[in-house]
Amino acid sequence: MSDYKSILSASCPMPKLDFEIITMGHGSGGLLTHKLLDAGVFDVLSNEYLDKQHDGAVFDVTPGKMAFTTDSYVVSPIFFPGGNIGELAINGTVNDLCMCGAKAAFISLSFIIEEGLRVSDFWEILLHIKQAADHAGVKIVTGDTKVVERGKGDKIFINTSGVGKVHPEAAISVDRIKTGDKVIISNDIARHGIAIMSVREGLEFESDIESDTCHFNHIVEQLLEGFGNGIHFLRDATRGGLSTILNEVSQSLSKGIAIHQKDITVDESVAGACELLGLDPLYVANEGVFVAFVEASIADQVVQKLKSWENGLHAAVIGEVADQHPGQVVLHSQIGGRRVVNMLVGEQLPRIC
Amino acid sequence: MSDYKSILSASCPMPKLDFEIITMGHGSGGLLTHKLLDAGVFDVLSNEYLDKQHDGAVFDVTPGKMAFTTDSYVVSPIFFPGGNIGELAINGTVNDLCMCGAKAAFISLSFIIEEGLRVSDFWEILLHIKQAADHAGVKIVTGDTKVVERGKGDKIFINTSGVGKVHPEAAISVDRIKTGDKVIISNDIARHGIAIMSVREGLEFESDIESDTCHFNHIVEQLLEGFGNGIHFLRDATRGGLSTILNEVSQSLSKGIAIHQKDITVDESVAGACELLGLDPLYVANEGVFVAFVEASIADQVVQKLKSWENGLHAAVIGEVADQHPGQVVLHSQIGGRRVVNMLVGEQLPRIC
Known part of the structure; x- marks a missing residue:
């Protein structure tokens, strides 16, 4: 679930941090x-820009x-099965750049720390940030640290911003979506939200459900290399889940989106947990899943490419854009029924990312 | 002190915000x-990128x-004499770009809102953000909104990141500072920190002490146009005040910095407040003051240029870089004494920005 202990012991002990908790003075x-x-952050994240x-x-x-x-x-919580706030902060911002057709390059990192945070927790988060940045091939080049009083924050909040060059072949824009476009999902859904909820609610499932957090920096580059402007639109299915982003798109286009339940994979344990918690997996947040609207003729090849990626094993065409039902998302169920899937109202899972 | 009411009534009423406080669901x-x-944020900040x-x-x-x-x-507090958190968030990030020799162009805006924030406060902050962005000539092009539970935040935290092109003539780097360089301050010091403290402590002074928050986006461009690489280094004197940034520079250079108290202006009310609060103005945060290390031959012209700017009336050469006392900042007092001015230890004024 987490290999920070090996990172810690291998290369990055905490030799210079001679205090145990973070105080107001640190901000x-x-x-x-x-x-x-100096006692660590710059050492761990060192690169020619940050230095x-x-x-x-x-x-x-x-x-x-x-x-x-x-x-x-x-x-x-800041640590959860399959990830932690630091890793999420890197992957999430890298992925937002990817969804613009860009390759993330430079990331900024800003901490708002609640007084009393254990330095060991801060250190662990920092190491995961470094590891996630290395995996995605991005550099953390600038940052900021603020500390707020106990009870005025919650352990640690992290802002990351990022910049990256847009692929020269990319033409990603919601208005490029047209009737007949195929809707592709990059993997199975709802793992991140359930991983968080399982910790919060103290639930134990037969098998550990882990967050799907991962970065898209290489796979999106490959898709754009391979399919160029045949990729019409990309969006990650984070807060509000798959249904919310599909609703955003259908409303913005005034076209309908038909999706087929049989093609949307939900892991068995995740489905069980959703049932137990009364959640619809279509509304549960993902951190490693995106939706692509593509030219119908290339849809199968895009899916094949996604399936060759370690985080795309359950990639599939799940639907298509239609003139019928403008502004609505219509789910075709496994037993042949149809229902309109609305946007998430209010909070379903707060503080999921 | 604040002209938001006129802005509110003039162009931006809150017609579409039919809720009074922000709840978890809003995040x-x-x-x-x-x-x-939709009910305001995008309207207020509208531009071709954000839209x-x-x-x-x-x-x-x-x-x-x-x-x-x-x-x-x-x-x-989020509203204070002379400014508010929204204005600060724009000016501060614009200024950090200026200190790199860049002209700020695009700003990102990310809110972490504590559940229960009044929508009217949010709205006022938003309008000040818009106004500050317009003044500085920058566009807010991307953003994010999160909401945390009551007691897990403090009304509102704002992250702004920014990008801008570096002036082609700029060569701003700490290692360009050399012995004999003049140290210039752009205005009188300590107004921001005292404005915040006066509200926090419920103090009333003879005249209102207002924050010095302002942007440097035009003046720094003018300095670079006029003096090019004669400007060796720029830094704004925010957290930790003037003494902290001078210490950072002297330590990083292993050269000494001599400064002359008589040339550093402190407003009379600010000086009185500092005395009352037991604060040394050299350590009090500024939000509208920067320090320039420049070629000695152009120092007077730089000061003249700064004095022509509405926020540079008290600009002055305050010292010089020397080989003596490497790593130290030495203050020459008005009565002829000398003392070493150290870096701020611990917290003096928490949450000043």
């Missing part, structure tokens, strides 16, 4: 802030299109 | 999140150097 900008940063320790990072850009995105991560 | 990613965003409402913003870049920065704002 003051003065000597203690420097101690916190300059200026107010921002400076890098060369070549002509073309650039994508820019931001997300704050407030997931609770 | 779910579902219908309530859309309601919060696409995709996972990130995409824009064209031309060859050259780009700067990228991030900051999270946790200032308490």
Whole structure:
């Protein structure tokens, strides 16, 4: 579930952190802030840009299109089966750039720490951030650390923003979706939300349900290399789950989206947990699943490409864009029924990311 | 002190926000999140990039150097004399880009809202964000909204990140500072920290002390146009105040910095408040003051340029870089004494920005 202990013992002990909890002084900008940063953060994340320790990072850009995105991560608990807030903060922001047709390159990292956070927890998160950044091939080039009083935060919130060059062949835009486009999902759904809920509710299932958190930085590049502007639109199915993003798209297009339940994979344990918790997997957040709207003629090849990726084993064409039912998502059930799937109203799973 | 009421009544009433407080559901990613965003946020901040409402913003870049920065704002209280958290979040991030020799262009905006925040407060902050962005000439192009439970946040935290092109003539780097360089401050010091403390402590002074928050996006461009690589280094004197940033520089250079108290302006009310609160103005945070290390031959012209700016009336050469006292900042007092000014230890003024 987590290999931080091996990372810790292997390369990154905490030799220079001679304090056990983070205090208000660590956010003051003065000597203690420097101690916190110098005593590890800069060492762990070191790269040519961050090492300059200026107010921002400076890098060369070549002509073309650039994508820019931001997300704050407030997931609770900060450690959960299959991941943690640090890993999520890297993968989530990398993925938002990918959904713009870009390859994530540079990431900013901003902590809002609640006074009293254990340094060992901070350290573990930091190592996972480093590992996730390395996996995705991105550099953390600039950052910020603030500390708030006990009861004014919740352990740690992390903002990551990111920039990356848009692939020259990419033409990702909701208005490129047309009737007849195929809707592809990159993997089985609902694992992240259930992994979080299982910890919160103290539930134990027959098999451990782990978050699906992963990055899309390489697979999306491969899709764009292979299929160029045949990929019309991409979006990750995070907060609000698959149904919410499909609703956003159908409303924005004023077209209908038909999806077929039989083609949407839900892991057996996840389905069981959803039943137990009274949740519809269509509304449960994912952190490693995206939806692609593609030219019908390439849909099967896109699915094959996704299936060759370790996080795309359950990739499938799950539906198509239609003129019927404009603004609505219509689910064709396994037993032949049809129902309209609405957008999530209110909170289903708060603080899932 | 604040002109939001006129803004409110003039152009941006709250016609579509039919709820009074922000609830957990507004951060779910579902219908309530859309309601919060559509019912105002997108209207107020509207521009060609944000309007696409995709996972990130995409824009064209031309060859050259780009700067990228991030900051999270946790200032308490969220409204204070002379400013508010929204304005600070724009100015602060714009200024960090300026300190890299860049002109800020695109800003990301991420809210972490505590459940129960009044919509009217959110709205006021949003309008100030818009106004500050317009003043600085930047666009808010991408964003995120999270909501946390009561007691897990503190009204609202805001992260802004930003990107901007580095001026072609800029060569801003700490290692360009050399012995004999002049140290210039852009204005009088300590107003921001004292404005915050006066509200927190419920103090009333003879005259209102207002935060100095402002943006540097135009003045720094003018300095770089006028003086190019004669400007060796720039840094804003925020958390930890003037003394902390001078210490950072002197330690990083292993050179000494001599500063002259008589040349550092502190407003009379601010000085009085500092005395009352037992604070040294050299350690009090600023939000509208930066320090420039420049070639000695251009120092006076730089000061003249700064003085022509509405936020630079008290600009002055305050010192010089020396080989003596490497790693130390030495203050020459008005009565002829000398003392070493150390970096701020621990917290002096928490949550100042």
